[in-house]
Structures are given as structure tokens and as C-alpha cells.
Amino acid sequence: MTVADEPIEGQILLLAAAKASVPPSRLPDLVERVQHYLAADLDRYRRSAECPYEDDDRIVLLFETGFWEQIGSTLALEEREWDAVSRAHAEQFRRIGRRRDREDEFETALEIREPVCIGRPAADERGMTG
Numbered sequence: 001m002t003v004a005d006e007p008i009e010g011q012i013l014l015l016a017a018a019k020a021s022v023p024p025s026r027l028p029d030l031v032e033r034v035q036h037y038l039a040a041d042l043d044r045y046r047r048s049a050e051c052p053y054e055d056d057d058r059i060v061l062l063f064e065t066g067f068w069e070q071i072g073s074t075l076a077l078e079e080r081e082w083d084a085v086s087r088a089h090a091e092q093f094r095r096i097g098r099r100r101d102r103e104d105e106f107e108t109a110l111e112i113r114e115p116v117c118i119g120r121p122a123a124d125e126r127g128m129t130g
Contacts, residue, residue: 048063
């Protein structure tokens with residue numbers, strides 16, 4: 001996976017790992033594993049969820065509560081592992097909201113939905129030229 005595929009920024013990974021009691025060295029691997037799983041079925045996820053934000057690097061989808069628990073079960077993750085991944089995605093969503101001056105809107109969404117940030121392949125991997 002190239003850097004452009006990474007849906008979560010490094011600083012956010014450290015914060016989420018600390019909050020979820022997962023070793024900081026473990027969370028990037030968990031996020032990458034989940035990224036591969038989600039990206040493989042991106043079209044289906046796009047059809048079944050609201051998309052409040054997307055750019056060249058990532059797409060953010062909002063799912064009903066319980067999505068991360070279901071993904072954790074599907075990928076045989078321990079509760080603290082899928083919780084850490086979930087926290088990382090929520091923190092990335094918050095950061096995007098702050099950067100785009102949509103913080104209130106995104107915080108409201110977090111009250112009833114679970115955000116999922118899916119990294120996009122680099123332009124050259126999508127068959128585009130720079």
C-alpha cells in the first residue's frame with residue numbers, strides 16, 4: 001500500500017492507540033488490515049452509507065452504530081483492537097471537520113453514526129497521470 005492509501009494520519013494513530021490501550025506499534029497494522037478489507041468493497045459501501053466528505057486521498061462514509069463491532073467480528077479483532085481502529089477513524093473525521101470548518105456538523109454526525117475513512121489509491125495506481 002502506498003502512503004496515499006493511508007486513511008488515518010500518524011498523529012491520530014498515536015492518540016487513538018493511547019485511548020484504546022493498544023500498543024502504538026500495533027494500530028497502524030490494524031488500520032492497514034481494515035483498509036484492505038474496506039477498499040476491496042468500496043463501491044458497495046458507498047451505496048449503503050452517507051458520504052459527508054471525500055477528496056483525492058480518502059472518502060469518509062457514515063454507518064449505523066455497530067458497524068465497527070461487525071467489522072471487528074468479521075476480521076476476528078479483539079474488542080480493544082476494533083475499538084482503537086474505530087477511535088482512529090472518528091478522530092480523523094473530527095480533524096477533517098476542523099480543517100474544513102465543519103466541526104459542528106461532523107460532531108453532530110458522530111452522535112448517531114460511525115465514520116469510516118477509506119484511503120484512495122494514489123493517482124498512478126488509478127491509471128491517471130500526474
